Amino acid sequence: LAKTTQPISMDSYEGQEVNITCSHNNIATNDYITWYQQFPSQGPRFIIQGYKTKVTNEVASLFIPADRKSSTLSLPRVSLSDTAVYYCLVALSGGYNKLIFGAGTRLAVHP
Amino acid sequence: DAMVIQNPRYQVTQFGKPVTLSCSQTLNHNVMYWYQQKSSQAPKLLFHYYDKDFNNEADTPDNFQSRRPNTSFCFLDIRSPGLGDAAMYLCATSRGQGGTTDTQYFGPGTRLTVL
Numbered sequence: 001l002a003k004t005t006q007p008i009s010m011d012s013y014e015g016q017e018v019n020i021t022c023s024h025n026n027i028a029t030n031d032y033i034t035w036y037q038q039f040p041s042q043g044p045r046f047i048i049q050g051y052k053t054k055v056t057n058e059v060a061s062l063f064i065p066a067d068r069k070s071s072t073l074s075l076p077r078v079s080l081s082d083t084a085v086y087y088c089l090v091a092l093s094g095g096y097n098k099l100i101f102g103a104g105t106r107l108a109v110h111p
Numbered sequence: 112d113a114m115v116i117q118n119p120r121y122q123v124t125q126f127g128k129p130v131t132l133s134c135s136q137t138l139n140h141n142v143m144y145w146y147q148q149k150s151s152q153a154p155k156l157l158f159h160y161y162d163k164d165f166n167n168e169a170d171t172p173d174n175f176q177s178r179r180p181n182t183s184f185c186f187l188d189i190r191s192p193g194l195g196d197a198a199m200y201l202c203a204t205s206r207g208q209g210g211t212t213d214t215q216y217f218g219p220g221t222r223l224t225v226l
Contacts, residue, residue, distance in 0.1 A: 041220070043219055
C-alpha cells in the first residue's frame with residue numbers, strides 16, 4: 001500500500017474553505033484515495049473517496065490531478081464542528097482493504 | 112439504525128489481569144477489524160476476520176487474541192495487559208465484496224486503562 005504524507009496540523013476560521021493536500025507518490029494503478037475524519041473519543045468516519053479528477057458529496061470535495069501522486073480534500077465553509085483529525089489513505093479497489101493510517105492532519109477551526 | 116457497537120465504552124483492568132472487549136454489528140458485514148489507537152496517534156490495525164478467516168498483522172503482539180463466534184460478534188482478548196496496552200480499541204466492519212473500495216464503519220471505541 002502506498003505511503004501517504006500530509007501536514008501534521010492546520011488552523012482555520014469559521015466560514016473559510018480549507019484544503020488539505022496529501023502526497024502519495026507510490027500510488028498503484030488499482031488504488032483509490034480515501035479520506036476519513038475522526039473526532040476526539042470517536043471512531044474514524046468515512047468522508048469521501050475518489051480515483052481521478054474531482055469527486056463531490058454533501059460534506060467535501062476531492063481533487064485528484066492526472067498523475068494521481070497527490071490529492072486535495074476541500075472542506076467548504078468550515079464550522080467549529082469540523083475540528084477533527086483528517087486521514088488520507090490509499091486503498092485497493094475490489095475486495096476488501098486493510099487501512100493503514102498515517103499520522104493524519106489535525107484541523108483546528110477557530111471562531 | 113444499523114451500526115457497530117462496542118462494549119464497554121470504558122474498561123479498567125489491572126496489570127496482568129486478562130480482559131475482553133466486545134464488538135457487535137447489525138450491518139451483516141463479512142469483515143471485522145480491530146485497531147489500537149494510543150493517545151495522539153493514528154489507529155493501528157491489529158487483525159481482522161474475513162468471515163471466519165483470521166488475519167493477524169505481523170507486528171501484533173501474541174498477547175492479543177481475537178474470536179469471532181458468528182457474523183455479528185467479535186471479541187478482543189488481551190491475555191496479560193501491560194501498562195503499554197492502555198489505549199482506545201476500535202472495532203470496524205466492512206462489506207468485503209468487490210467493486211470500488213470497501214468503506215469501513217467504525218464503532219465508538221473502548222478506552223482501556225491499565226492500573
